[in-house]
Structures are given as structure tokens and as C-alpha cells.
Amino acid sequence: MDMSIRDRIRGGDAEAFEQLFDEFARSVYGHAFRLTGNQSAAEDVLSLTFLEAWRLRHRIDAGGGSLRPWLLGIATNVARNTRRAARRHDDALARLPRAEQVPDFADEVVGRADDAERLAAVQRAFGTLRRQEQEVFALVVGSGLGYAEAARALDISVGTVRSRLSRARRKLEASVADREPPRPAEQVRGDRVPAVRSAREENR
Numbered sequence: 001m002d003m004s005i006r007d008r009i010r011g012g013d014a015e016a017f018e019q020l021f022d023e024f025a026r027s028v029y030g031h032a033f034r035l036t037g038n039q040s041a042a043e044d045v046l047s048l049t050f051l052e053a054w055r056l057r058h059r060i061d062a063g064g065g066s067l068r069p070w071l072l073g074i075a076t077n078v079a080r081n082t083r084r085a086a087r088r089h090d091d092a093l094a095r096l097p098r099a100e101q102v103p104d105f106a107d108e109v110v111g112r113a114d115d116a117e118r119l120a121a122v123q124r125a126f127g128t129l130r131r132q133e134q135e136v137f138a139l140v141v142g143s144g145l146g147y148a149e150a151a152r153a154l155d156i157s158v159g160t161v162r163s164r165l166s167r168a169r170r171k172l173e174a175s176v177a178d179r180e181p182p183r184p185a186e187q188v189r190g191d192r193v194p195a196v197r198s199a200r201e202e203n204r
Helices: 003-010 014-036 039-055 068-094 106-110 116-127 131-142 147-154 158-179 185-203
Strands: none
Touching: 003 014, 014 039, 014 068, 014 131, 039 068, 068 131, 068 147, 116 158, 131 147, 131 158, 147 158
16 A cells, blocks of 8 residues: 555544455454454454554654555454454343343354365364464464564564464364364274284185
């Protein structure tokens, strides 16, 4: 994005801001979905991110590269606040008297995905990470930001980005490995039978 667009946004040009939305809305939504794991929540984060970006437009540097890291940093903060609000809401509901249970159709919707089981496993593994690790992983691995860009987006050092990402990867690898079902002994023995038979047949 050239400097004139940045200056126009800083000056409150609605048309320039619309161009910003068109260019980065998909990227912001993808990042929000990776952090929330929920389509409706991601849509809310998308809307709130650009509302917040408009409010903070005066903070855009006159020069610099893409505004994508700046937007993803805002989206990360919005998602963080959204999760806090959701927890407070859930806590309030938990204190209410139990009403008749309403069927939850979330599993049915997820079940329509081609790889629903793998998606669920990945989401569970991602959920074991600390919030700071989730944010770094989503920015670097999910959104493809470089370490320096992720550091600017989260207002932390590049070294912190590296260490959090390293911890996140180790935890995810361990979590996925723990969830892989072991091969039954019968199946292992069964796999070996044809090889043994073929060797015996060759010796006949």
C-alpha cells in the first residue's frame, strides 16, 4: 500500500479505509477464526477490528510497509477481549438455575467438514496452548507473518516471539502424538503374517 493511501486513512478518508478493508478483511477473518475456533465469533472480531482500526487510524505511521501486521495485532487484542467477555458471560449463565437443555448443533455442523475428526483434534491441541502461545502461533504459522512483523503486531520482542513459537510447536507435537491411537497388537501380528508366509513359501 503506497504512502498516499496511508496518509488518506490517517486523514479520515472513508474510501481509502474501504480499500483497506477489501484488501485485508479475509486475512483478518482467518486470523480471528484461528484464535476463536468459531465462525460467528470470528465475524464479530472482524467487524470490531476494523471499527477499532478506524478509531486508531491516527496511529498509522506515515511510512512503512503493509498495514496487515497492524490490523492483525488489533484483531489479536479484540479476540482476547472477546474471550474474556465470553468467559464472564458463561460464568454468569452457570450461576443461573438449570433450564431445559437445548440440543447443541455445533457438532453436526463440524461433522459436515471433510476432515472433521482431524480438525477437532487440531483445535483441541491448539486449546492446550497458553493464550500468548496461541497468538504467536496464529500470527506466524497461520497468517504467515515474519518474526519481526509478529513482534510489532503484539508489541513484544522478536526473541519473545521465537521462544513462544518454539514452546507452542513442542506442545502441539506432544499433544498430537499423545492423541494418536496405538496400533492393536492383533493388527501388528496380522500385518506380519503375509511376510512370514511368503518367506516359508519361498523355502519350499
